[in-house]
Amino acid sequence: MSAAPQLRIPLEMASPTNRGASFSGLRREWRLASWPVRFSTFCLLLFYLLAIASPIIAPYDPTYQNRRLPDCPPMALHLAAPSEWSHAFFFAYPMTMIDPEARKFAEDRSTKTWVHLFSYGHLFATEPGAPPFFLMGSEGLGRDLFSRIVYGSRVSMFVGLIGVTISFGLGITIGALSGYVGGLLDNLIMRWSEIEMSLPSFYFLLALAAIIPSGMSAVATFFMIVAIMSFISWAGFARIIRGMAASVRSVPFVEAARALGGSRWRVLTRHVMPSVLGYAIVAATLSIPGFILGESALSLLGLGIQEPASSWGNLLAQAEDVQNLAHYPWILIPGVFIFLAVMSFNFLGDHLRDRLDPSNRR
């Protein structure tokens, strides 16, 4: 959704030496990566793990309301003494509300809530019926914030992947077609994309979000959001890819392919598209944060994923009430997750650009 980078055709990106997905290749990549890139990779792997294995990692049902424990602060995890290891390795002191008016909580030091690892089908869990253990506190209705974050990661982590796939598929097909075929089609497509690009994108996103019917299921809403954001962002890619395809048209290897009698389609898919693929991968990685941020913003404003389903964005909506923000600052934790995800994709995209395009290296 941001400004188009300067056009430069990195033809060396297409050279076969840069391809390599073997294990030794991966190990080499890891050695070459700086520590922020390693940290980013780790974060992203972790977040995708959260998204895929959410029922196992989340200790509680994300919609279960502990009516007596609303806005409970995060609880400290204590290491049990060796004599208690027959129970569990970890425990927490349960919280009780001492002042319902101000929602003040105090640890109840007289009992312990045992936190069992790898039991009850979860990564960690408390015994059924025991007071809950809130790793990151609870929100206004007494739901476990950590469980909601884990389930919310499904939305935030996949909105980028799916959105990029769609908008890139559109952009690369339309752009390559437009640049390679040229003529009237090119003209029409470019005028259309110009209109889309001169839209104030976030304003348009807000207007488009009004299309989503309020009664829709969370999954359907999710796909609506993805579709809307792809619709807004394909034009930028299409223009860049078009520029590259148009200039690639007169490059000797494409001329050679044509001279050898390659059909239009063959030249397009076998020669033109692969040569812009390197750029496309980098641009795709760098555009994922836009999708994550867009979804979070919409959900935060109440136009995206609706309660009781959770996404990192709509979890933050509670903080819109200044009083909540002042007294229960742990409701900002989902924002840290958004930040880490966005930062990781930025680092990774930057790193990929340096790796794939030697002319860019400094």
Place this chain on the structure above:
Amino acid sequence: MARFLIRRILNMIPLLIGITFLSFLVMSMVPGNFLSNLKMNPAISPQLIKEMEAQFGLNQPLLVRYWKWLWAVLHLNLGTSLAFNVSVTSLIGSRAVNTIILSAASMLFAWAIAIPIGIVVAVNQNSIWDRILSFVAFFGMSVPNFFLAFLVMYFAMKVNSPYLPVGGTYSVDYAQLDWMSQIGDRINHLILPVFVLGIAGMASLMRLMRSQILEIKNSDFVRTARAKGLSERVVIYKHVLRNALNPFVTMAGYGLADLLGGAALVEAVMNLQGLGLLLLNAVRSLDIYLVMGSVLMGAVLLLLGNLLADIALVMVDPRVDFSSMDSQ
């Protein structure tokens, strides 16, 4: 110059028509409309609903409605807000001014910090400061506007200073203040949002500045300047910097969309009376003419910003001429 300007402005017309038609199309796809809420209300007679439908033209086909709207816009009448029942123009005017002030202030803030830091960092490439500040820039680029806004608001509440009010465009007693204190009050309310918006812009600008200077530092004319025996100061400020600034002007134009979008979010989170918040509320209540007006206003701001950036680029960079920009 005049020819270039006229052509650019004429170019905007089909763009604006396209943008507004697209938005109109979108708003017509929305399930239900503003009146569907009223229909639920048993206290309002179906007769009245019919009258309102006719009055606002909601029962006419899309193209007719669009044409009527466009015709009205050409007469500088953006229609009537269904929810507020006042003219959209009067609602948008003051809000747009607030948004422009916020965006312009954030941009100035971002530039004022990004350019000097970018220079220092690039001149001392690979020093410890370069590493730290480049990392901080990445941090600033990645932190979501709304999250930073929440953090800053939390901080402001803990500090609880009268100079850092939490959210809002002005204080409750704004109307009773004299004009000096009114301006002071407005500025106090701008500090936090400008900081939030400025940080994001600053980070990417700083990175741009750094890479620009690094690229130019190794070019032939800089080597010549050094060989002539010019001092490092003159080389950096007169030769490198002057050339490094060009992409900034372009960035200023293209960054505007992001700035407007960011401003909309910050307005919503910090409850600032700007165009973004107005649009958000209009979308929530399906107030179609208000939505259209806000989108149009946003688009106009964006196109004007790009135009200004192009003009500025021509003035800053003698290599760019009008004829080459015409063909783009």
